[in-house]
Amino acid sequence: MNALAGFPDGFEIGVSTAAYQIEGAVAEDGRGPSVWDTFAHTPGRVKNGDTGDVACDHYHRWPEDVALMADLGVDAYRFSIAWPRVQPTGSGAPNAAGLDFYERLVDALLQRGIAPLPTLFHWDLPQALEDQGGWLSRSTAERFAEYAGLVADRLGDRVHRWITLNEPVVHMAEGYAWGGGAPGKSLMFGALPVAHHQLLGHGLATTVLRERGATEVMITNNCSPVLPATDDEADVMAAAVYDSFHNRLFNDPILLGTYPEMLGEFLGDLIRDGDLATIHTPLDALGINYYNPTRIAAAAADADLPFDPRPIEGVPTTAFGWPVVPGGLRDLLVGLKDTYGDALPPVYITENGCSTPDGTDDTFRIDYLRGHLDALRGAIEAGVDVRGYYIWSLMDNFEWREGYSQRFGLVRMDFETQQRTPKESYHWLRSALAAR
Numbered sequence: 445m446n447a448l449a450g451f452p453d454g455f456e457i458g459v460s461t462a463a464y465q466i467e468g469a470v471a472e473d474g475r476g477p478s479v480w481d482t483f484a485h486t487p488g489r490v491k492n493g494d495t496g497d498v499a500c501d502h503y504h505r506w507p508e509d510v511a512l513m514a515d516l517g518v519d520a521y522r523f524s525i526a527w528p529r530v531q532p533t534g535s536g537a538p539n540a541a542g543l544d545f546y547e548r549l550v551d552a553l554l555q556r557g558i559a560p561l562p563t564l565f566h567w568d569l570p571q572a573l574e575d576q577g578g579w580l581s582r583s584t585a586e587r588f589a590e591y592a593g594l595v596a597d598r599l600g601d602r603v604h605r606w607i608t609l610n611e612p613v614v615h616m617a618e619g620y621a622w623g624g625g626a627p628g629k630s631l632m633f634g635a636l637p638v639a640h641h642q643l644l645g646h647g648l649a650t651t652v653l654r655e656r657g658a659t660e661v662m663i664t665n666n667c668s669p670v671l672p673a674t675d676d677e678a679d680v681m682a683a684a685v686y687d688s689f690h691n692r693l694f695n696d697p698i699l700l701g702t703y704p705e706m707l708g709e710f711l712g713d714l715i716r717d718g719d720l721a722t723i724h725t726p727l728d729a730l731g732i733n734y735y736n737p738t739r740i741a742a743a744a745a746d747a748d749l750p751f752d753p754r755p756i757e758g759v760p761t762t763a764f765g766w767p768v769v770p771g772g773l774r775d776l777l778v779g780l781k782d783t784y785g786d787a788l789p790p791v792y793i794t795e796n797g798c799s800t801p802d803g804t805d806d807t808f809r810i811d812y813l814r815g816h817l818d819a820l821r822g823a824i825e826a827g828v829d830v831r832g833y834y835i836w837s838l839m840d841n842f843e844w845r846e847g848y849s850q851r852f853g854l855v856r857m858d859f860e861t862q863q864r865t866p867k868e869s870y871h872w873l874r875s876a877l878a879a880r
């Protein structure tokens with residue numbers, strides 16, 4: 445059966461990328477440094493010393509990439525806009541050359557009938573803002589809204605749908621709590637202000653985008669269904685704590701206008717009058733990135749954290765070692781509907797995909813995608829309003845601290861020659877799209 449059969453009319457199939465992971469050209473046309481430039485150039489931070497200096501050289505080769513998407517036949521393309529191209533130091537007048545790049549890209553997509561879905565922040569904060577506290581500082585939320593306005597002033601006549609932030613939970617955790625990603629801080633619970641300030645930035649930017657004619661504004665949250673390791677009360681409790689940090693800290697304030705009770709005490713002093721109303725500004729849709737469920741046990745008494753992640757056994761794993769559990773996508777979506785009811789807006793899966801070893805045949809990726817599309821169909825049949833599915837990623841790219849070692853693409857990249865070669869999964873998806 446065609447993997448794309450049985451989805452509602454207008455259901456969107458797209459591919460996703462992010463600026464720092466593909467663009468390269470980090471010092472061109474006035475782009476300022478971002479936290480990821482700094483982090484990747486710090487010895488020992490990224491595998492093999494890889495950086496995004498060149499990446500897929502998409503900044504120059506974008507026409508080829510748009511042609512690949514057009515040939516693939518996708519409906520939409522989710523990419524991110526690099527804040528440091530638009531505002532090299534994170535504030536002040538826009539850098540016209542930076543905006544020109546995204547304007548050319550958007551025009552080319554529209555010409556090919558591919559709907560652009562830009563994300564305004566996919567982790568590449570201008571370094572100058574990080575030097576003033578980054579997302580630990582409330583003023584970054586205000587700067588973000590200004591930046592969103594500058595982008596929409598230029599593109600808002602052609603782009604009406606926007607994603608504000610990508611995965612604020614992962615940016616908080618990796619960037620500020622454990623230090624596995626830029627800006628590389630290890631503040632543990634001290635990272636929580638990063639959650640509030642990103643959420644505030646999202647809320648402020650939503651209003652700014654609407655004022656400039658946006659018709660569909662969303663945020664992309666990384667959501668993971670949480671499984672207690674056993675039925676033991678302590679494991680169940682630890683799973684609920686993890687769920688609060690990973691999922692509810694970001695979904696509750698946006699959809700309900702409240703923080704999960706058990707986290708309120710950590711955030712208390714940061715929250716000013718009106719903040720929660722700003723964060724709760726109505727959303728048109730929720731973007732969800734799904735990769736896998738998380739299995740949680742109670743932590744040892746002397747552990748740093750109140751939960752202990754455990755492996756999920758008996759399932760295949762990706763090259764990254766991530767467990768493959770397609771049914772988790774259905775469970776996640778049905779669970780969100782149960783939790784939020786009518787407060788859950790339409791959903792887009794804005795990322796889902798897997799890394800596989802280079803040079804292997806591509807059946808693993810095809811099976812992965814087919815399995816997750818089946819699960820998604822199941823969620824829709826169970827009553828969840830899902831509008832689209834975006835595959836991570838169009839092409840192999842700079843996978844953050846894993847450098848170029850994890851390959852998620854439908855298109856293989858030769859990073860020496862920049863040659864792009866569609867994989868079997870690309871051809872499979874192309875046939876499925878053509879046969880819809």
Ligand code: FCB
Nearest residue numbers: 462610611614836843844
């Ligand atoms: C997500 C990120 C994306 C990519 C995938 C594999 O968490 O949003 O940039 O790295 O993981």
